[in-house]
Amino acid sequence: MAIQPAVLAETEPAEPAAGRLWLRALRKPLTLTGVIITLVFVVLAVVGPWIAPYDPSAVSDAATAPPSFAHWLGTTQNGQDILSQMLYGAQASMLVGLGSAVITTILSVLVGVTAGYLGGTSDELLSLLANVFLVLPGLPLTIILAAYLPHSGSLGIILVISLTGWAWGARVLRAQTLSLRKRDFVEAARATGERTSKIILRDILPNQLAVIAAAFLGTVTAAILTQASLAFLGLTDVTQWSWGTILYWAQADSALLTGSWWWFVPAGLAIALIGTALSLVNFGIDEFINPRLRQAGVGTKKAQRAQVSRTRTKRVKRAASRRSGPRQPRPVGTPFTADSTDVILEVRNLKVNYGAVTAVDDVSFTLRRGEVLGIAGESGSGKSTLAYAITRLHKPPAEIPQGEIRYTNADGSIVDVLAMDDEQLRAFRWEELSIVFQSAMHALNPIMRVGEQIEDALVAHRPGSTAPERAARVVELLGIVGIPADRANSYPHELSGGMRQRAMIAVGLALDPEIIVMDEPTTALDVVIQRQIIDKIMELKDRLGFSVVFITHDLSLLIEMSDTIAVMYGGKIVELAAAEDFHQRPQHPYSRGLLESFPTLSGPKRELSGIPGSPPDLRRLPSGCAFRPRCPVAFDACAEHEPELYQIGSSQAACLLYSSDHAVKIGETA
């Protein structure tokens, strides 16, 4: 077999590397402010004593004078210049802050990383030690230690603060190290033969820099505060100038009673400012560590507006769909056949954007009652985005600039799901359309009992129901999916994987919906359990008469269970056909390639080739047909024209081979 280059399309960096992300974090206004203020303080701490106009301890006649040109911050009771005291004090306070932070961080890293990486007895002992120190009240302990140290100069204070403060950072780092140690790349480094020390140095620590930095900055603030408290209480050497010492003397000389606000305001303000600055920087680091913090919240108007940005359809349609009075039952449907026209959902020209990237591009399809529509695609095909868009669960930055999702109500009227307001949408959700997610472990609320999670849908949509009625329904639903009734009081983590997924299906069936959208519901499960669940879903579908939109990458599974198959690639539907037709006569070259990629268990063994290259990056789609770079039968026009869905018999395929302009049939190309 010839060697094929793995790269067929030029790719630019998808995201800046970690280093450049730091710069991006800095650009946020709050973080930048924090950094600037911190730098100012650091500079002042260094040059303070040199630029101070007076000797801070020098007394003068201008006693208790408010701020003036001669003394910018006024004077103390003894005529000492407060500005000079502040500048000298900056050095001491910042020194204590930074010194304590350095030592504390070193201790935390040593203890935390060692405990986390080595595990076992050393971990237990170190953790116990850290927990004990954590719980012992810090400030009282510090006060007592400081009281015993002779003439607590800066070094003494630094040591005392470090001793009482290392435990918190150690605990955080230990937790981080534990989770990092389980990550595959650490195991991979071990499997390469790397030494433990190298692994810690090059794999563990670099990935913890953000946490270490955050802990460091937090400690600086805490240390400055603690030192100020100790100085204020007179427990440090009160002849050495620090911000806390200034406050000590202010208190001792009753600045409050003489109303000399200029005496104590600057010191406290300075502490507050540096503390705020460091917290703001920490905030920026937090957002860097946790990308979720960068998105807008669910409850915001911004989020809601983002959902549907295109113009709403006329009010007339909305009025017709408003449900008033008791719920109308839908006439019972007949079992689905290929030529059914009982349409329940029609998606027209749906487009979903993530900023400049189009994840779902002009997608249209119909779903009929009792039909199983399988949507197949790989990563980047847009299938999950489509699932979320249909149910209007997409979140910013996703938005829908164009398209309609037309749902047929029980009384035959048609409503556009995208045009619904909050109330209509809430009534529509779960009642008409429910969704089953991929991972039940994450989709079920971990602190709520399973039965209750079924019940709250009932409470929300059937306000007239009584508790016994709902309880009976819960038992009924669990029975339908094959879960024993006593499990209704279990929590999700107490159920096995297969049972959890079945519980999710029970939740989905709670209100007898017309459509159930399933997004890779069995991908994380064993093939044997998957078979059980698929069989159960099919049985329920036949019994209860709902339609299914089944989304997965497993094309073999779809062919077995679907009535109709839609294949997505690069955000578009590239083939739409009845399952059997698709299996026997796939039209699109991508479909063919995909079918060729699945090894079969039955039938003769044949040579498999797969498809060269990789699924496309939606940010940089090729011109013309998105599949062109990987297509074995591409020709020149494919780079210029984007194919539409052309009809071939009862199937549709988006390939120029089938457009009326190019009447080249498969098999006749050279």
Place this chain on the structure above:
Amino acid sequence: MTAPVLEAVDVTKHFPVRGLIRRGGSRVVHAVDNVSLKLYAGRITALVGESGSGKSTLARLLAQLYPVTSGEIRLHGETVQATRGKAFREHVSKVQLILQDPFASFNPVASIASTLRRAVSIHHEDKRGPEQLAVIDDLLTQTNLVPPRQFTEKFPHELSGGQLQRVSIARALAASPDVFLADEPVSSLDVSIRLGILNLLRRLTEERDVAMLYVTHDIASARYFASDTAVMYAGEIVETGPSETVTQQAAHPYTQLLISSAPDPSRTDAKRVKDIGQPPSLISPPSGCRFHPRCPFALARCKQETPPTFQLADGHTARCWLYADNPEPAAPERADAQ
């Protein structure tokens, strides 16, 4: 048949269950129990099983990432007990592990070149600087990542899953090992690119005459890709043999269940082996044959005694009481499936 390059001989691995307070008789997870497996040069052996079957643990035991509880791992016929230090590094220079998720297998803050350089400096100690780069270029070329310089300065998240998995393979190649242990190497990748990676692995096996263990949950790919297949269930190997035989004439009822559960649209017969149970607990596994609670053919004996491995025809073995007297593989319609 020549001697195996790497083999597990009656290997058992139990993990202690970390209880908060140790009650009398600490409990263990029976991850792997009395497993024997042989890997031969130039051949790919598939190890098929579901999650919790012990297949990943067995791969790591072979790589000496954990020590065995009992039994032996033999490399080139010699027993190895090399979970630490120099002995471990020597073992690893001959036996390399490739992990499942390419995006998780790389340090996100290190460039590709930086990560590969670490592997090269361990296994090619005599090379420095530009020579190391030359080795890296060569490794990337061997895994079809050309031109190599396009990849070296990139970070893991800038590559696609398929490309990154190739880098993973390149990293393993740096050691010039005699054995590759690939733990679900394509399960996290898109379907259309899986074959490219599998074909690459096969090419490497044949060209370099190394042994390859292909751990997977997808028995169909085992048929295509591996010359031999072993099926694991609940920590035990229940069936071994040539891949075609195991998949076409499956002997053990579990294998039959796996095959009939797998989606296969080209299968015209609708005969399904009905599964009546759930995966077993590994802390207190069922007595006797671990599959008996789910087995449609279970006999009384199956609950009482663990079956030994029975030899069927031509290197095909099955660990099932059904074959105690009769060497014929059982077809699904022999007993009435419930």
Place this chain on the structure above:
Amino acid sequence: MRTVLRKLGFYLLTAWVAISLNFLIPRIMPGDPASHLINQFHGKLSPAAIQALRVLFGQPDASLWTQYLNYWHSIVTGDFGISYAYYPADVGTVLGQSMFWTLALITACTVIGFVIGTGLGILAGWKRGTWLDSLIPVTTFLSSIPYFWFAIIIVLVFAITLNWFPLSGGYSVDTTIGFSGDFIASALYYAVLPAATIVITSVGGWLISMRNMMVTTLSEDYVRLAEAKGLSRRRIMYKYAARNAMLPSLSGFAMSLGFVIGGSIVTEVVFNYPGLGTTLFKAAQAADYPLMSAIFLLITVMVLVANLLADVVYVFLDPRTRES
């Protein structure tokens, strides 16, 4: 329940460590601890104090172990010796009086601060991207302010300039201590400023951590499913998001308790509030070793009990911790 027992054991262990530390610290300092203390205060101690110290530390020739046992004995019997800052009252009495004030103040303030901070945090997280976000720099600033300094400012503004609240003390001197309406009203009046100080400066921390947890929780799949089920926004916010987000906040609560107590101690000093803080301060100034060590013990026990309570509550709230 096993988890609760384990926690209890841990806290008992910590208490033991704290008590032993209390015992050891002055004794492992170089030199005779009594002289050491005396020296530190540049001979400012009264002869009675010096004598009390010598008596307290006992004969230096008794073995460390005997001293340790004696120490434990004194703790169990509640006999901490005579305080010389409050001579001739014994330590136990002094503690009993001030403990009550601190307990009342701190419990109330911590709870209020936690409730307000967490509540605002929930809202800020839910509505991220709105004006509520601007609360964050404000509360960050507030929580970086030294407690005692904020206390000073508040006193200046509200007590001195505006004269709305009293300057210092725990109660008006012309009421008698007891459970009369007069006394309670007076006590509350005097507690307003100290409480305000503690609450305002501690709210920020809880707000930010709750907000961050809330934002993270809101992107979880189960919140998405709750939305998909058509549940009301309020139910999603509380039952699904907030309750899950609160769990890490709760474990952080226990940890920050120590810090709050530390800060409130210093606040008490500013207000001359008759709690443990002022007592500790006076003790430190007067080198009243028996009182100091007893206060540290007491504060430690209070923090440990609070932590234990928080842990027990956590076990009840998070079913994942309850399993066998």
